[in-house]
Amino acid sequence: MIRRILPHPVLAVVLLLFWLVLQQSAGLGHILLGSALAIGVSHLAARFSTDDVKIRNPHKIIQLFFVAGLDVIRSNLAIMAVLFNPRPSPAGAFIEMKLNLTNPTGLAILAIIITATPGSAWLEYDKERSTVLIHVFDLLDEEEWIETIRNRYETLLLEIFQ
Numbered sequence: 001m002i003r004r005i006l007p008h009p010v011l012a013v014v015l016l017l018f019w020l021v022l023q024q025s026a027g028l029g030h031i032l033l034g035s036a037l038a039i040g041v042s043h044l045a046a047r048f049s050t051d052d053v054k055i056r057n058p059h060k061i062i063q064l065f066f067v068a069g070l071d072v073i074r075s076n077l078a079i080m081a082v083l084f085n086p087r088p089s090p091a092g093a094f095i096e097m098k099l100n101l102t103n104p105t106g107l108a109i110l111a112i113i114i115t116a117t118p119g120s121a122w123l124e125y126d127k128e129r130s131t132v133l134i135h136v137f138d139l140l141d142e143e144e145w146i147e148t149i150r151n152r153y154e155t156l157l158l159e160i161f162q
Helices: 009-023 028-048 059-084 104-116 142-161
Strands: 093-098 120-126 131-136
Touching: 009 028, 059 104, 059 142, 093 142, 104 120, 104 131, 104 142, 131 142
Parallel strands: none
Antiparallel strands: 093 131, 120 131
C-alpha cells in the first residue's frame, strides 16, 4: 500500500529535506508544498525506474565511498600541481576502456565517480561493446589509469551490485 502512495520513500524524504533547507523554513506551508513535490517526483521517478536495485555487499559501499573520496582529494592535488608546474601543457587524451560491469546502477555510480574526480570525465558508454570513453586532463600512462579504475572502483562495484 505504501509503495502505491510513495514508490521511492527515501527519495521523497531526501527531496523534502532539501526543499526545507532551501526554503530555510519548516513552516506548515513549506512542509505541505515540499511533501507534494517530493511525492510527485517520487511518482515520476517510478515511471523511469527499470529495476529494483539489489545490493549484495552493503559494507562495500562504505569502502567505495572512502576510496573514491581519497582519490578525489589526491586528484585535486595532482591537478593543482600540473597547473602550477612550469612544464609544458598537460597531455590531455582519451581512453577507451572495456568494462566487466553491466549493472545500470553500478555504471551510473562509476560515471559519477570518474566525472567527479578532477582531471577525468566519463564521455560515452557503448552498451554493445561494454566500453567507456574517458577523457583525462593529463594522461601519463593509459594502462595505469585503466588498472586504477578497474581495481579501485569497478571491482568494488561488481561486489556491490552483481
